Amino acid sequence: MNLPAERPAFQTLGVIGVGLLGGSLxxxxxxxxxxxxxxxxxxxxxxxxAARAAGVIDEGAxxxxxxxxxxxxxxxxxxxxxxxxxxxxxxxxxxxxxxxDVGSTKAGIVRTVAAEPAAAAKFIPSHPLAGSEQRGFEFAxxxxxxxxTCVLTPTASSDPPRLQAVEAFWQSLGMRTVQLAPEEHDAxxxxxxxxxxVVAAALVRLIRDRERPFTASGFRDTTRVASGDAALWTxxxxxxxxxxxxxxxxxxxxxxxxxxxxxxDDAQAIHDWLDEAxxxxxxxxxxxGADL
Amino acid sequence: MNLPAERPAFQTLGVIGVGLLGGSLxxxxxxxxxxxxxxxxxxxxxxxxAARAAGVIDEGAxxxxxxxxxxxxxxxxxxxxxxxxxxxxxxxxxxxxxxxDVGSTKAGIVRTVAAEPAAAAKFIPSHPLAGSEQRGFEFAxxxxxxxxTCVLTPTASSDPPRLQAVEAFWQSLGMRTVQLAPEEHDAxxxxxxxxxxVVAAALVRLIRDRERPFTASGFRDTTRVASGDAALWTxxxxxxxxxxxxxxxxxxxxxxxxxxxxxxDDAQAIHDWLDEAxxxxxxxxxxxGADL
Numbered sequence: 001m002n003l004p005a006e007r008p009a010f011q012t013l014g015v016i017g018v019g020l021l022g023g024s025l026x027x028x029x030x031x032x033x034x035x036x037x038x039x040x041x042x043x044x045x046x047x048x049x050a051a052r053a054a055g056v057i058d059e060g061a062x063x064x065x066x067x068x069x070x071x072x073x074x075x076x077x078x079x080x081x082x083x084x085x086x087x088x089x090x091x092x093x094x095x096x097x098x099x100x101d102v103g104s105t106k107a108g109i110v111r112t113v114a115a116e117p118a119a120a121a122k123f124i125p126s127h128p129l130a131g132s133e134q135r136g137f138e139f140a141x142x143x144x145x146x147x148x149t150c151v152l153t154p155t156a157s158s159d160p161p162r163l164q165a166v167e168a169f170w171q172s173l174g175m176r177t178v179q180l181a182p183e184e185h186d187a188x189x190x191x192x193x194x195x196x197x198v199v200a201a202a203l204v205r206l207i208r209d210r211e212r213p214f215t216a217s218g219f220r221d222t223t224r225v226a227s228g229d230a231a232l233w234t235x236x237x238x239x240x241x242x243x244x245x246x247x248x249x250x251x252x253x254x255x256x257x258x259x260x261x262x263x264x265d266d267a268q269a270i271h272d273w274l275d276e277a278x279x280x281x282x283x284x285x286x287x288x289g290a291d292l
Numbered sequence: 293m294n295l296p297a298e299r300p301a302f303q304t305l306g307v308i309g310v311g312l313l314g315g316s317l318x319x320x321x322x323x324x325x326x327x328x329x330x331x332x333x334x335x336x337x338x339x340x341x342a343a344r345a346a347g348v349i350d351e352g353a354x355x356x357x358x359x360x361x362x363x364x365x366x367x368x369x370x371x372x373x374x375x376x377x378x379x380x381x382x383x384x385x386x387x388x389x390x391x392x393d394v395g396s397t398k399a400g401i402v403r404t405v406a407a408e409p410a411a412a413a414k415f416i417p418s419h420p421l422a423g424s425e426q427r428g429f430e431f432a433x434x435x436x437x438x439x440x441t442c443v444l445t446p447t448a449s450s451d452p453p454r455l456q457a458v459e460a461f462w463q464s465l466g467m468r469t470v471q472l473a474p475e476e477h478d479a480x481x482x483x484x485x486x487x488x489x490v491v492a493a494a495l496v497r498l499i500r501d502r503e504r505p506f507t508a509s510g511f512r513d514t515t516r517v518a519s520g521d522a523a524l525w526t527x528x529x530x531x532x533x534x535x536x537x538x539x540x541x542x543x544x545x546x547x548x549x550x551x552x553x554x555x556x557d558d559a560q561a562i563h564d565w566l567d568e569a570x571x572x573x574x575x576x577x578x579x580x581g582a583d584l
Binding site for chain 2: 129130131132148149151178188189191192193195196197198199200201202203204205206207208210211212213214215216217218219220221222223224225226227228229230231233234237238241244245247248250251252253254255258259262263265267270271272273274275276277278280281282283284285
């Protein structure tokens, strides 16, 4: 492992959940010389051994006790496990430790952690908008975060020096950072990430066997995110059900406008509906980041 | 222009509508030595001159009279103009000429052309499942058709030797060919191509300005086809409105199942709905082709 001459920002980084995101984080932080040592924590020692053999982490353990020297811990588990893992990490780490996460929903996690002030004092919630429909550290990429956005959702009780350190950490991986309130984050991501996932899955589901050979590149791109891991996405959709149901309503309203135009064979209305979409899409950022 | 030693299949290919598809067809047929000379017919002489200067066509004209020696004519105009262009090409070409098209809808075109038996005798309807959201011959690619599927929709009155020749033509561009009835084609493409386009546009439309910075790679892929040209897509959606409205119903039913599961917070039902989609998507062909 090559280290730059200068002292890295953290001697020891803990990563709970060494999958695609956790693995990418470990690779990116090591390659950029931001950490000297990465300790992976997971449930399956054989997977952790494989991640160590692959050079993704330096040490793998099934207990957070391994994080007793970690200065920074990033929780990369599915969103229904993040809060519990943050609490466990808070109990295992030094008093000065910083804990963050990569969860795609924020309000529920923030609420659960806030009930434990000692843990909340160490925790800065994050959501890097970077990911892929692939799973496992085997697909980990040191460049996954470059040029993307990381949303931080601190609260009034968040520790300012830790907030600054977590922002600097994501920036050091090549991300730009932005702060949102947890509920605001969840409402926005319901529209920009969770609804597209649901829509892609619905498109795949309605195709009949005899129709499938006639799916082509447009269909493949439109439905790529539907290949995502159901074990990761089920808790995301459940956590964010209220906002997601509201965006499904908005989606239905847009579809109804087109449906009416089709039923009346209103060429101008159909054209305008499509052309407005074309123009609006051109305003979407070229880079941004995420499936998760 | 390099020609293989062997005699090309056609001396003169006519392409009506020299855009992305027509231009790609011209490039592909010339590069593979299938035609000796390509005559482009369009409405704008300056665009045709530019296409000639770019080496896409050998000659450009604004009248089908230029097709008087064409052995094969491929109509590549928007679907609401295809039938009229087929009729015009039928009147301008030699008695032995073969005419085909690349339209994304088929039943309406076949019906209109069938009313003119002399034109119908020359016409074999095609839909190569290859395309892109880009427009203009500037984006023409000689490899656009390789490995993709071309659907032919002959009727009982289609001329067997011409059908064979058109199949051989698409195959010589690297496509596999399959035959469907025109109505069957339209019903299938409503689900595999036209609905994904509509859904992508609806997703883009519902995003609010303050949400747009948080769209990322998943959103970009899911909505790529919404960048397509409204002038091409409006006639496609109008021609295929009946089938499209039926697939919107099917889409709504799938979405309702998830909505119910979310409202009841039924983790198993949400997981199964997502995981079935993941499995079904893995059965979609790797290559296929088209947005159009």
